[in-house]
Amino acid sequence: MRSTRTTKQNCRLYSALAAALALAAPVTFASDNKVHADAPVYQLVRDVALGPPNVWDYLAVNAADGRVFVTHETRVDVLDGRSGDKLGQVKPLVNAHGVAVVPRLGKAYASSARDGRITVFSLEDYRILRTIDVPVDADGLIHDATTGMLLNVAGDSKSLSVIDPRHDKLVRRVDLPGKPEFPAVDGEGNVFINLADQNAIVKVDIAKGKVLATWPLEGCRSPHALAWDGKAKRLFSSCLNEKLVVVDARNGKQIASFPIGKFSDGVKFDPVRRRAICANAFGTMTVIYESDGGKLVAHDVPTFFGGRTLTINPETGWVYVSHGNMTIESSLKDLSRLRFGWDGLRVAIFKPLDKR
Numbered sequence: 001m002r003s004t005r006t007t008k009q010n011c012r013l014y015s016a017l018a019a020a021l022a023l024a025a026p027v028t029f030a031s032d033n034k035v036h037a038d039a040p041v042y043q044l045v046r047d048v049a050l051g052p053p054n055v056w057d058y059l060a061v062n063a064a065d066g067r068v069f070v071t072h073e074t075r076v077d078v079l080d081g082r083s084g085d086k087l088g089q090v091k092p093l094v095n096a097h098g099v100a101v102v103p104r105l106g107k108a109y110a111s112s113a114r115d116g117r118i119t120v121f122s123l124e125d126y127r128i129l130r131t132i133d134v135p136v137d138a139d140g141l142i143h144d145a146t147t148g149m150l151l152n153v154a155g156d157s158k159s160l161s162v163i164d165p166r167h168d169k170l171v172r173r174v175d176l177p178g179k180p181e182f183p184a185v186d187g188e189g190n191v192f193i194n195l196a197d198q199n200a201i202v203k204v205d206i207a208k209g210k211v212l213a214t215w216p217l218e219g220c221r222s223p224h225a226l227a228w229d230g231k232a233k234r235l236f237s238s239c240l241n242e243k244l245v246v247v248d249a250r251n252g253k254q255i256a257s258f259p260i261g262k263f264s265d266g267v268k269f270d271p272v273r274r275r276a277i278c279a280n281a282f283g284t285m286t287v288i289y290e291s292d293g294g295k296l297v298a299h300d301v302p303t304f305f306g307g308r309t310l311t312i313n314p315e316t317g318w319v320y321v322s323h324g325n326m327t328i329e330s331s332l333k334d335l336s337r338l339r340f341g342w343d344g345l346r347v348a349i350f351k352p353l354d355k356r
Helices: 012-023
Strands: 042-051 058-063 068-071 076-080 086-091 096-101 105-110 117-122 127-134 138-143 150-154 159-164 169-175 180-183 189-197 200-205 210-218 223-229 234-239 242-249 254-259 266-270 275-280 284-291 296-305 309-310 318-329 340-352
Touching: 012 138, 058 096, 058 309, 058 318, 068 096, 068 105, 068 318, 068 340, 076 340, 096 150, 096 284, 105 138, 127 169, 150 180, 150 223, 159 180, 200 223, 200 242, 234 266, 234 275, 242 284, 254 296, 266 309, 275 296, 275 309, 296 318, 296 340
Parallel strands: 096 138, 180 223, 223 266
Antiparallel strands: 042 340, 058 068, 068 076, 076 086, 096 105, 105 117, 117 127, 138 150, 150 159, 159 169, 180 189, 189 200, 200 210, 223 234, 234 242, 242 254, 266 275, 275 284, 284 296, 309 318, 318 340
16 A cells, blocks of 8 residues: 555553454454354464554565565564564565565565565575665565566556566566556456556556556455455455455456455455455454355454555465554543544454364
8 A cells, every 4th residue: 555654543441352352263254244154263372562653564474484574654664474473674664565475496585665666585594685676655565476477566657577586687568557456366367456546456467567457446445455366367456445356367257346455555365265364554454265055255354454455375374464553542530532643563463263
């Protein structure tokens, strides 16, 4: 998301309630007001405090060793994905947004929106190795294993940057017909990208740098997060008008839509458990999966206010949600005038308990 500062002033009491509910899993909530017997179940394992500043964006997991990389405005914080222990930091950065890991090269990458740079750093000791110039407003960043390329989108520049991580060089810039938010790859040499200002998804041939298709998202306002289901050839796109739409990636047709929480900016797909998980800033994550009857259904799991971005370890299914640390900023003498805010970043760690 291009604006990383969460501005909603929400209640710490509700945040604590959400934590209690999550710890009390297997509680889940169905979007159709029915609790399905086969509903996915998640338990809050721990909630890790990372301190100020109170600005954050995307996360990424190195599935090979479980490390979690968390963009945190002036740095990337690195955590052990199970214990939550802090392993190190990558700094200094400017307005960090996206992060991607390339384990076979021993490197990782972080995008900085304000200065239009990709910072290359070592996976061994988190040293900054070099920077790569890209268009300003560098945002979502992923690695495509099929082509070997890094893919970075820039909203204000309306562009996709294709980077070769072997040489840390910008290969090409692809102009897009709108402001991109986040990419997802299909493993066949194509990348799909949400266009927030066009309420659409574009399909781009990575090697040719050519836009192959543009698909409007009916009923979706400002699509942000995007995830790919390779087996079913589906895309999951979250929208700022509290909807998530499911699209057939073979033809661009919408398959389904679901109500979600406000200000979602993170969707990931769990390929082992066959479910999409969407982070919502008002304290839930929506889990979309196929019920035993084969129908797509959705359940909401409590998280924390401000938890609008997440990532998942595709092997273990553990989920990591970035959210604000809520504080009371006013006197407690007059409860009608209570004011709340953030004083830093936390990462909530959830594990799946169901047998799916």
